[in-house]
Amino acid sequence: DTAVSQTPKYLVTQMGNDKSIKCEQNLGHDTMYWYKQDSKKFLKIMFSYNNKELIINETVPNRFSPKSPDKAHLNLHINSLELGDSAVYFCASSQDLTGAVGTQYFGPGTRLLVL
Amino acid sequence: AQKITQTQPGMFVQEKEAVTLDCTYDTSDPSYGLFWYKQPSSGEMIFLIYQGSYDQQNATEGRYSLNFQKARKSANLVISASQLGDSAMYFCAMSNTGANSKLTFGKGITLSVRP
Numbered sequence: 146d147t148a149v150s151q152t153p154k155y156l157v158t159q160m161g162n163d164k165s166i167k168c169e170q171n172l173g174h175d176t177m178y179w180y181k182q183d184s185k186k187f188l189k190i191m192f193s194y195n196n197k198e199l200i201i202n203e204t205v206p207n208r209f210s211p212k213s214p215d216k217a218h219l220n221l222h223i224n225s226l227e228l229g230d231s232a233v234y235f236c237a238s239s240q241d242l243t244g245a246v247g248t249q250y251f252g253p254g255t256r257l258l259v260l
Numbered sequence: 261a262q263k264i265t266q267t268q269p270g271m272f273v274q275e276k277e278a279v280t281l282d283c284t285y286d287t288s289d290p291s292y293g294l295f296w297y298k299q300p301s302s303g304e305m306i307f308l309i310y311q312g313s314y315d316q317q318n319a320t321e322g323r324y325s326l327n328f329q330k331a332r333k334s335a336n337l338v339i340s341a342s343q344l345g346d347s348a349m350y351f352c353a354m355s356n357t358g359a360n361s362k363l364t365f366g367k368g369i370t371l372s373v374r375p
Contacts, residue, residue, distance in 0.1 A: 178362070186299075186349060188365040201362055235305060242361040244312060247293060249363055251305035 148172050149252035151236050156257045158226055166221045166255045168236030176200075176242055177219035178249060179211060182233040194219055195242065226259045233257070262287045264352050266366035273342045274374050280327070281337040281369050283352030289313075293355040294335040295363065296326065300348040308350075311335060339371075347373045 149170045158164055170177065178201075179191040193201040197213045208224045219236060236252040263286040273279035285294065296308040311319045311326045319326045327336040335354075339346055352366040 180363075186368050188305075188351065188353075188363075190362045190364075193362060195359070201360055203362070233303065237305075242359060243291075243355060243357040244293060245310050247355055247361060248295065248307055248310050250307060251297075253304050256303075 149236055149238055149250055151234075151252040151255050153255060154253060156255055157260065158258075159260055160226055160228060162226050163222070163224045164226060164257070165223070166234055166236075166257075168219045168221070168252055170217055170236075170238040170250075170252075172238055172240070172250065174238040174240050174250075175216055176239045176247075177213065177216070178237040178239075179219065179221050180235040180237060180251075182235060182254070184232070188235070192219075192221075200242075226257075228259050231257055231259045262289075262292070262354055262356060262364040264354055264364055264366035266352055266369050268369045270370045270372070272372050272374060273339075273346075275344060276341055278338060278340045279342055279371065281339070281350050281352075281371065283335045283337065283366060285333050285335060285352070285354050287354065287356065289356050291357045294326065294328070295353045295355070296324070296335075296337045297351045297353060298346075298348045299351065299368070300345075305351075309337070342373045344373050344375060347371060 176195045178193045192211045194213045233254045237249040239249045240246040265284045294311040298306045325338045349368045353363045
């Protein structure tokens with residue numbers, strides 16, 4: 146069983162479109178995250194949710210809107226896609242916020258290409 | 261603010277030899293966590309090892325060990341008996357404590373294992 150899953154794995158779309166990426170974890174974790182990995186492989190946090198509550202919003206443009214319908218799911222919706230949004234988006238989850246139980250487990254990533 | 265520094269541009273190691281990947285960090289928090297992740301060419305992020313700032317002993321997980329030197333603010337990853345499958349990008353990361361806990365990543369190091 147996949148612990149943290151993301152769909153789709155690949156997403157190719159035109160500038161200006163709206164798209165969503167879904168994330169689900171079956172680890173029973175309370176906290177979920179979205180990270181962006183740019184073309185230089187640099188990873189940066191975008192959002193975190195703890196028990197469906199937004200905890201971190203790391204100065205991400207408001208075209209990006211996370212939604213957590215329950216603690217096992219954290220989806221990412223992106224409006225009016227721009228060329229600079231092309232990246233790999235990773236979902237992650239952890240049992241708790243800090244310490245060893247704060248270890249984050251990542252999904253396989255969604256490779257987004259905006260044309 | 262937290263900062264992770266990985267300055268090695270790329271590392272090569274002969275199969276079956278040991279290799280050390282360097283990581284230094286900076287934080288004003290007395291309590292923090294240090295992590296290493298592996299990203300093979302397939303793209304997934306794989307958790308390798310965790311070290312807590314108050315842990316007295318260096319963490320070990322199979323062939324991975326973390327050489328934690330708190331006074332020098334370094335958290336180097338040691339891979340023993342390198343295998344061809346260890347060829348990947350390796351990221352050092354740290355987390356702070358509290359409700360706003362998040363992972364801050366270094367820029368990564370590419371490791372190539374030679375047969």
